Amino acid sequence: MFSKSKINEPGPKADTAKPAAPEAPASSPNPNEFKASAPKAKPPASVLSADLHVTGNMKTTGDIQVEGTVEGDIRAHLLTIGETATIKGEVIADDVVVNGRIVGRVRGLKVRLTSTARVEGDIIHKTIAIESGAHFEGSVQRQDDPLNSGKSAPAPTPPSAAPAQAAAKSS
Numbered sequence: 001m002f003s004k005s006k007i008n009e010p011g012p013k014a015d016t017a018k019p020a021a022p023e024a025p026a027s028s029p030n031p032n033e034f035k036a037s038a039p040k041a042k043p044p045a046s047v048l049s050a051d052l053h054v055t056g057n058m059k060t061t062g063d064i065q066v067e068g069t070v071e072g073d074i075r076a077h078l079l080t081i082g083e084t085a086t087i088k089g090e091v092i093a094d095d096v097v098v099n100g101r102i103v104g105r106v107r108g109l110k111v112r113l114t115s116t117a118r119v120e121g122d123i124i125h126k127t128i129a130i131e132s133g134a135h136f137e138g139s140v141q142r143q144d145d146p147l148n149s150g151k152s153a154p155a156p157t158p159p160s161a162a163p164a165q166a167a168a169k170s171s
Helices: 002-008 010-027 029-037 162-170
Strands: 046-048 053-055 063-066 069-071 074-081 086-088 091-098 101-103 106-113 118-120 123-130 135-137 140-142
Parallel strands (some): 053 069, 063 074, 069 086, 074 091, 086 101, 106 123, 118 135, 123 140
């Protein structure tokens, strides 16, 4: 009997040691799998609740959903303006979905004004959709690259025009 118990005692210890060894190789591929899947996982959209009032500019490469009030410019990948939201400033995003109110310029590759949208300002877009019932006051302009055209437009002035501009500014 003692021999059986001695055999059984080392057996489980050996069994627990043996699975530990395979776990180490199994755990080393798991961090690699995690690293491989980490860039694919997209973080959830940042949500600004209806009772939040922000004064200042916001910039992200991710997504933002605004339900509150923002006084400032917003730059994002996907920007969703909720029905209760009010934005006073420029909006720049790859995709812009407006359900609420914007007072200012809108720049986007895809701009969508839903039936509850209220926009007072110009819209510069690549593609646009305006649902029936949306209120819009401003101009609409289509551009192939609406995200970068606003700030880079004054830069490409020819060298011969530069002295004329400097003279015009000084007078």
